[in-house]
Amino acid sequence: MLGKETPPMTELLFLTASENISGGVETVRQALETLRANYGKVGVFRPFINAHPEQDPILTEFGGDWGTTRSHIVANETAAMNQVISKFTAFNHDFDAVLIVGLIDGDLINPGELTRAGRTAINLGATVALLVDSAVRTPERLADYCKLAVNELNSVHAPVSALIVLNPTEGARVAISKHLGDMRVITELNDYALIEATAEKTHVVTPLMFENALKDRARAQKRRIVLPESEDDRVLKAAAIILEADVADIILLGETGEVFARAEALGLDLSKATVVSVNDPAYRERYVAEFVRLREKKGVTVEQAEAKMSDVSYFGTMMVHLGDADGMVSGASHTTAETIVPSFQIIKTKPGTSIVSSVFLMLMEDRVLVFGDCAVNPNPTPEQLADIAISSAETAVAFGVDPRIALISYSTGASGSGPDVEAVIEATRIAREKRPDLALEGPIQFDASVDAAVAKAKLPDSEVAGRATVFVFPDLNTGNTTYKAVQRSAGAVAVGPVLQGLNKPVNDLSRGALVEDIVNTIAITAVQAQN
The missing domain is CATH 3.40.50.10750 (Isocitrate/Isopropylmalate dehydrogenase-like)
Known part of the structure; x- marks a missing residue:
């Protein structure tokens, strides 16, 4: 999704029921046998488990990894989903195929569980194979149920690549086809139809997918991002999140004692951040001289350059220009003009581009x-x-x-x-x-x-x-x-x-920016700095 090179894609299938069923674990076993017969290395992932992994029937029998607990997603779905995506991204390496197991025998069924499963599938980039039990319904009622379930998954943009019918009864396949057209219906797990379903791709990109891929891309080639507004608590909080997630290296402009005192008061760990004062002679003398050089045709004097370098926006922009930082994010407490005018004067536009x-x-x-x-x-x-x-x-x-x-x-x-x-x-x-x-x-x-x-x-x-x-x-x-x-x-x-x-990345924030907005903008700036 992000990046110039497209690595070989792992084949993914999200296997889930929408109600309490029996026979799900056996279905997983058969599905894995089929996948292992067709792919070299097959992984198993459980996005949500009820409590402890040693009590989970899938993990104990088939191994694999898991994302978080069901109680976590009920309490805070966004935080839980981010954790699932992060764990899955770390897990999903070197596999030819991964079977993602959602609702299965003994799992808790909470309100909204099917749409939650659909959101999980699309956030992991997988299509859905839906388990349904034919034995408890007539063929017509089964077909109606399948249509409702597929529509519910589609309503959250989750593509359904197959229906896996447990305990198939006579007429079930015909009735489903009448209601759902060319939907793939699987009654035998060693059928090639399962491999076709696994190989189907989804082109859905959700906000969580994008944000996590953005951070992964930034993390792959870390860059140094300068944040001039260290007096703003939102900026400090965003810096702490970026550092904890190892997305970028952070430079904060300010006085060391003041910055770390405020961080401690907020309960933030900024120990990995670099703090630079605009009065630090190791930087200031070079920056003043360079600004005079850049603006000599405009008649800028040393005294005027000294004044400009006391401004954190100018100082931070000069850091980027001279390679002491790779990008800058500002604007939480400065106007757009205060943030970007220095970049017009110092960094300037790319060749062939008339306008920022x-x-x-x-x-x-x-x-x-x-x-x-x-x-x-x-x-x-x-x-x-x-x-x-x-x-x-x-x-x-x-x-x-x-x-x-x-x-x-x-x-x-x-x-x-x-x-x-x-x-x-x-x-x-x-x-x-x-x-x-x-x-x-x-x-x-x-x-x-x-x-x-x-x-x-x-x-x-x-x-x-x-x-x-x-x-x-x-x-x-x-x-x-x-x-x-x-x-x-x-x-x-x-x-x-x-x-x-611009020749180098500088990005402006809204003065109403939330912490998560600042985090995203830092990650975007880090990615821009890689190019």
Whole structure:
């Protein structure tokens, strides 16, 4: 999902019941025999167990690993799910296939258990094989039950690749096929249909999947991220989380005694952080001299440079510029201008890029979308809008999103006119000329960019319409309003703003940022610094 190299994928199958059954353990045994006959190395993973692993029938008989307890997920599903994902990621190495065992004989059935199992499956990247018992129902009632259960799993975006029917009765397969069409129905576990189900892939990307993959990517090549706002408790808390998870090395700007005293008062372990004072001569003299050099054509004096280097935003940006840090995250207690203006003066834009812009990574229930520019440029020119589109596509690729770029307008194709539409038409032309390899469409209305039925009516031949992943808005008013509307009404997680177009990564925080927002932004900055 994240990264430039795609390692060989482990085949995954999430085997679960939706009710109390008997015969589940035997089904696991048969499934493992089939998988081991077809794959070299097969693992077993239990996302949730009732209490102790030595009392779990699957782990005691077949071995493997587990994520957390059922009481944990009932108490705090997000924390429990993060633990499951983390444990599974650590476990899922060097296997050709992994059988993930959800609800089985003797497991507790709590309200919402089936949808919870579905959310677990998609967060682990697996399709579902649902265990159902034919003996307790007539074929028609069994088919109705299966349809309801499959719909419930699909409602949380969990794909069902097979129904495994225990105690199959005459007519069961026919009745299920009548209700569920071409659903794979397995009555014999040594049937090749189980291998087909295991090999099916899901393309769902949940917010938790994205956030955990982001941290894994950052952890793989750790970078040093400077945080200028050590006086903000949210920043200190985020730094402690990043350090504990070993996602990045942290540099805090401030006075050592003050920073560690506040950390102790908050109960935080920042012992692995580096604290740097803006008055430290080991840094300050170099930074002042470099700022004078960079701004000599603007007539900047040594005294003026001294004043600038007393500002934590300028000091932190200079750390990145001179390689003493790999990236910077600021803005929790500073304005956007205070955070990014120093980067314009010191780090500057990438060659061939005319403008620094921003995107939000919009983590929807089942996919990641990219919205830009939503934070920096009020009224970009067509040339600038084209560069924003290209930069947004590059950011999308860096974070595992296949870029299909929609340049948004109130008009689709040739249906409208006026200066605003003409600007988007020109921006699309320029972007296509600069990057003919990109899938671009514009002008296009938002509904035509995301809805296949509308796209078919308005732009039937477009490779972007109806399936866009990157949305470039014509101005800041539209972009900022849209991302917030989607965030609040669709329950999306908005990660950003992520700045793009700079030679080195500097990212701005909202002053209302939560601790988890800061954690995500640090991880994103660390990943940007790897490229």
